[in-house]
């Protein structure tokens with residue numbers, strides 16, 4: 412089944428972190444790379460004032476893994492790359508969200524699918540629509556239609572940055 416994962420970083424070497432995270436996600440069996448979106452520089456949504464912009468991208472994959480196993484994989488990659496020792500409890504350099512996993516719908520606090528905020532997040536929907544123009548959010552409809560109602564001004568293509576498929 413198809414899995415769509417969203418990657419974000421707003422601290423440290425943001426692009427390097429995204430590329431390393433992508434490579435690690437596909438380092439073990441059960442998850443096959445299909446396509447990475449372009450990279451976008453995006454205004455932070457929510458959170459504390461004065462944050463740096465994020466780099467965001469979306470990865471489309473095929474998986475045989477159950478959604479929870481995929482979440483564990485994503486979390487272990489987050490833990491491997493996701494913290495810098497700037498300060499204790501310092502902010503994360505990497506966030507990986509599961510956006511959709513096939514047509515799985517679940518409403519557990521540990522794993523909500525589709526991701527509960529995807530339909531309002533231009534920083535996910537813009538890259539997703541580029542990587543997968545036919546994408547759909549179960550229960551919400553086509554990515555392209557969801558995007559039509561959103562303000563995309565804070566989401567800027569970084570043509571100079573391109574994620575490679577996993578080594």
Ligand SMILES: Nc1ncnc2c1ncn2[C@@H]1O[C@H](COP(=O)(O)OP(=O)(O)OP(=O)(O)O)[C@@H](O)[C@H]1O
Pocket residue numbers: 506507508509510519520521522523524525526527528
């Ligand atoms: N679809 C999902 N993808 C990733 N994590 C999820 C999902 N649904 C629920 N979670 C849970 O959310 C928690 C992650 O919280 P975290 O602090 O990373 O939120 P966040 O990524 O900062 O915020 P947001 O959820 O708004 O993107 C994890 O404990 C995880 O179990």
Ligand SMILES: Nc1nc2c(c(=O)[nH]1)N=C(CO)CN2
Pocket residue numbers: 418419420453454455456457458465467506534
């Ligand atoms: N632009 C942008 N804003 C965010 C992001 C993100 O990835 N990009 N992630 C968040 C928590 O998951 C909160 N806000």
